[in-house]
Amino acid sequence: MKLYVCEKHTDLAMEKLIDEYETAPLLEKLTENQQLSTACEYCENKPAYLVANIHSSTK
Numbered sequence: 001m002k003l004y005v006c007e008k009h010t011d012l013a014m015e016k017l018i019d020e021y022e023t024a025p026l027l028e029k030l031t032e033n034q035q036l037s038t039a040c041e042y043c044e045n046k047p048a049y050l051v052a053n054i055h056s057s058t059k
């Protein structure tokens with residue numbers, strides 16, 4: 001599972017992944033190249049971070 005989030009919403013995304021997988025997620029700062037056309041998962045800002053569940057490498 002991967003969530004793209006802006007700086008304000010990293011906490012929400014981390015809590016969501018911790019709730020679902022009971023493990024600390026990976027927080028990765030996006031480079032400009034990675035900022036794609038996607039918006040933040042929780043608002044319409046550009047995403048600044050990728051929050052991922054490192055134990056589901058299949059997705």
Ligand SMILES: [Zn+2]
Pocket residue numbers: 005006007008009040041042043044045
């Ligand atoms: Zn946001």
